[in-house]
Amino acid sequence: MKFSRVSPFLRVLHWSVVVLTVALLITGIFVLARFPDTDPSKLTTILRHMVLGFLVCVAVLIRMSLRFAGKYPPPVLSGITWVDLLAKMVHWILDFMAVLMAVTGVALALQSHLFEAIQDGNGMPANMARNPLLLIHAFVAGLFISMIFLHVAGALFHRFILRERKQDNTLVDSNDLTTV
Ligand code: HEM
Ligand code: HEM
Numbered sequence: 311m312k313f314s315r316v317s318p319f320l321r322v323l324h325w326s327v328v329v330l331t332v333a334l335l336i337t338g339i340f341v342l343a344r345f346p347d348t349d350p351s352k353l354t355t356i357l358r359h360m361v362l363g364f365l366v367c368v369a370v371l372i373r374m375s376l377r378f379a380g381k382y383p384p385p386v387l388s389g390i391t392w393v394d395l396l397a398k399m400v401h402w403i404l405d406f407m408a409v410l411m412a413v414t415g416v417a418l419a420l421q422s423h424l425f426e427a428i429q430d431g432n433g434m435p436a437n438m439a440r441n442p443l444l445l446i447h448a449f450v451a452g453l454f455i456s457m458i459f460l461h462v463a464g465a466l467f468h469r470f471i472l473r474e475r476k477q478d479n480t481l482v483d484s485n486d487l488t489t490v
Contacts, residue, residue, distance in 0.1 A: 323369050324373070331366055334362055334363055337359065339451070342355060348433075356428075400461050400464060407450060411450055414446050
């Protein structure tokens, strides 16, 4: 089966990004956004969020560098020009958005003096909820979710309609990854 040729490193990288991103989006929307700023334990939850967000960013940057360095095989083509173009665009946009989430998150944390608040342990910074960067972080999260839906629809399209195991190609053949 072709799956065995796939680099386990890149498979683990992709699926770790998936698990962490979905967890960050769900906990961000359903836990962080609803957590009262007056509750001091919010800082611990945010700290966990920031560490995981940072990990996602690092994993995605590794993947982007590998793609830039030509370590990925050419994508599996469906033969439908606009579908192939869309798939390529969505993959780049997804990775870019993950980085943008981290950049806007760090900017928000810096501007709200969140790191100082975590160090002092005196509770949440007062201005956090009104910070426009929080709106931007939440807005990018909304766009990110739409892109993930589009991406999952595309993967299902490949898997069930075009009947291609595109996953095989996603994660490079281990022979191509001797430098990883
Ligand atoms: C529920 C979430 C997800 C599922 C089920 C999923 C599934 C898949 C599958 C089956 C593939 C191979 C087929 C294809 O190329 O279309 C793939 C490729 C890819 N996925 Fe996802 N994915 C998810 C989330 C994400 C997220 C959050 C990102 C980026 C932050 C991402 C980035 C990519 C990229 C860039 C590729 C192209 C190959 C590669 O660079 O590894 N995916 N995904
Ligand atoms: C892929 C990475 C990330 C995702 C998917 C993500 C997602 C989210 C979501 C959905 C929210 C809730 C927004 C709302 O509706 O109010 C949120 C809040 C927040 N995020 Fe992120 N985030 C990521 C990375 C980061 C990073 C790297 C940092 C900082 C270093 C960060 C800092 C924050 C902060 C400070 C909040 C506000 C918490 C609050 O006061 O409610 N995020 N994030």
